[in-house]
Amino acid sequence: MTAFNQRIGVAADAVIFTVDHGELKALLIQMKKTPFSGRWAMPGGLIENKETTRQAAERILKIQTGVKDVYLEQLQTFDDLKRDPNGRVLSVAYMALVPSGNIKLKTNDRYSDVRWWSIKKLPTLAYDHSEILKIAINRLRSKLEYTNIVWSLLPPEFTLTQLQNIYEIILDRDLDKRNFRRKILELGLVATTGKKIKGEAYRPAELYRFKQRRLTYVEVI
Amino acid sequence: MTAFNQRIGVAADAVIFTVDHGELKALLIQMKKTPFSGRWAMPGGLIENKETTRQAAERILKIQTGVKDVYLEQLQTFDDLKRDPNGRVLSVAYMALVPSGNIKLKTNDRYSDVRWWSIKKLPTLAYDHSEILKIAINRLRSKLEYTNIVWSLLPPEFTLTQLQNIYEIILDRDLDKRNFRRKILELGLVATTGKKIKGEAYRPAELYRFKQRRLTYVEVI
DNA sequence: ACAAAAGTGTTGTTACTACACCCATGG
DNA sequence: CCATGGGTGTAGTAACAACACTTTTGT
Numbered sequence: 001m002t003a004f005n006q007r008i009g010v011a012a013d014a015v016i017f018t019v020d021h022g023e024l025k026a027l028l029i030q031m032k033k034t035p036f037s038g039r040w041a042m043p044g045g046l047i048e049n050k051e052t053t054r055q056a057a058e059r060i061l062k063i064q065t066g067v068k069d070v071y072l073e074q075l076q077t078f079d080d081l082k083r084d085p086n087g088r089v090l091s092v093a094y095m096a097l098v099p100s101g102n103i104k105l106k107t108n109d110r111y112s113d114v115r116w117w118s119i120k121k122l123p124t125l126a127y128d129h130s131e132i133l134k135i136a137i138n139r140l141r142s143k144l145e146y147t148n149i150v151w152s153l154l155p156p157e158f159t160l161t162q163l164q165n166i167y168e169i170i171l172d173r174d175l176d177k178r179n180f181r182r183k184i185l186e187l188g189l190v191a192t193t194g195k196k197i198k199g200e201a202y203r204p205a206e207l208y209r210f211k212q213r214r215l216t217y218v219e220v221i
Numbered sequence: 222m223t224a225f226n227q228r229i230g231v232a233a234d235a236v237i238f239t240v241d242h243g244e245l246k247a248l249l250i251q252m253k254k255t256p257f258s259g260r261w262a263m264p265g266g267l268i269e270n271k272e273t274t275r276q277a278a279e280r281i282l283k284i285q286t287g288v289k290d291v292y293l294e295q296l297q298t299f300d301d302l303k304r305d306p307n308g309r310v311l312s313v314a315y316m317a318l319v320p321s322g323n324i325k326l327k328t329n330d331r332y333s334d335v336r337w338w339s340i341k342k343l344p345t346l347a348y349d350h351s352e353i354l355k356i357a358i359n360r361l362r363s364k365l366e367y368t369n370i371v372w373s374l375l376p377p378e379f380t381l382t383q384l385q386n387i388y389e390i391i392l393d394r395d396l397d398k399r400n401f402r403r404k405i406l407e408l409g410l411v412a413t414t415g416k417k418i419k420g421e422a423y424r425p426a427e428l429y430r431f432k433q434r435r436l437t438y439v440e441v442i
Numbered sequence: 443a444c445a446a447a448a449g450t451g452t453t454g455t456t457a458c459t460a461c462a463c464c465c466a467t468g469g
Numbered sequence: 470c471c472a473t474g475g476g477t478g479t480a481g482t483a484a485c486a487a488c489a490c491t492t493t494t495g496t
Contacts (some may be wrong), residue, residue: 008231077298077313202446203493423473424466
């Protein structure tokens with residue numbers, strides 16, 4: 001069959017975002033193998049036998065962060081002939097959003113390091129990964145404005161201020177507190193839990209939760 | 222190299238739209254080879270040696286319609302394990318928009334027929350092509366609202382009524398003539414040519430052109 | 443009582459919607 | 470002079486943006 005004469009590798013790459021300490025961050029791994037030894041890149045690799053690219057992305061996400069059941073969407077496919085110096089590899093890029101708490105990053109023998117990088121201070125990336133990351137940031141920003149994907153960046157219960165902070169960090173602009181809260185509550189995507197944060201030296205904030213932790217299309221912001 | 226043991230075929234499929242005689246239409250081909258003999262599908266196929274999926278989509282578009290330099294965007298990649306009964310094939314779907322005038326459809330020996338199908342009266346499609354087409358229609362509708370891609374469906378010079386008709390047909394709803402014209406002219410994407418349509422038994426319409434025949438992001442409608 | 447973040451309304455401005463008649467041409 | 474689509478303005482409504490003070494808690 002013609003297909004089997006093509007000799008094209010099929011890979012999945014995962015752009016994994018989180019918001020932590022006031023910054024939007026992407027998970028990058030440091031490569032061992034030449035010609036990109038020492039360079040940073042998004043985690044990824046050739047898909048395994050009888051595995052879809054989405055399953056590969058889920059596997060990569062699980063390996064690096066331990067999380068699953070977070071928001072994961074197909075971003076775009078990259079297949080320039082020269083994008084991988086080791087041979088022709090088509091890569092389907094996925095974007096994942098993970099909440100910042102309780103994530104222990106794991107490395108493995110293919111990588112010399114793994115860590116979160118602020119998207120404002122990125123190193124030069126291997127392959128075409130700078131382009132992929134740029135596309136991912138744009139997609140994240142626009143999707144934030146007309147969907148509820150932010151649920152995937154937050155713990156199950158959160159305050160409206162935390163929610164607003166995530167919007168402000170990702171969109172990189174200030175939002176008016178009163179207008180933001182009015183809009184969010186009008187949308188009906190969140191509900192109060194009745195609980196309050198305790199133990200801080202100021203008025204305790206009400207805790208909210210998302211009614212649905214799955215993709216919903218609305219004009220959020 | 223591991224890649225070469227994967228045995229995954231890489232294909233490109235092209236969802237080709239036009240607007241003609243008051244309907245949004247997709248170009249479909251009728252298949253010869255089993256197990257889909259007689260069934261309709263989007264034109265596509267395995268990519269050739271040293272060809273990107275985008276180049277393959279351009280080639281397919283050229284073969285079927287003779288056109289090039291139209292709007293063509295990557296839609297999504299489909300790689301379910303069972304999507305092709307003849308073996309594992311990953312397909313990158315592209316969406317193209319072609320103007321309706323002067324297009325002569327060409328068939329070839331792989332297909333028994335080619336023709337435009339109104340998206341309101343589609344046959345059952347081969348593979349996962351019904352899903353791909355559904356995604357393409359959604360993408361087209363939303364992109365119509367915040368970009369100028371409609372230029373690719375129109376001849377170089379057109380009237381505002383023709384433009385409005387295309388919006389109405391694709392969005393499948395009526396638009397107010399005065400509001401539509403005000404919005405379009407405010408956006409500044411089109412310019413008058415100074416010419417008028419002649420020879421019709423009613424007041425001649427002014428002809429406009431797009432200032433830029435490439436993707437521009439604005440809230441069009 | 444102080445520090446710190448939580449929470450809450452109103453007003454002006456802008457964008458959107460709905461709507462009906464006259465105009466220019468060919469036949 | 471008739472038929473046909475081309476072309477134009479206004480008023481009411483809804484959404485958005487800008488803005489500052491009071492409340493609740495822990496120390």
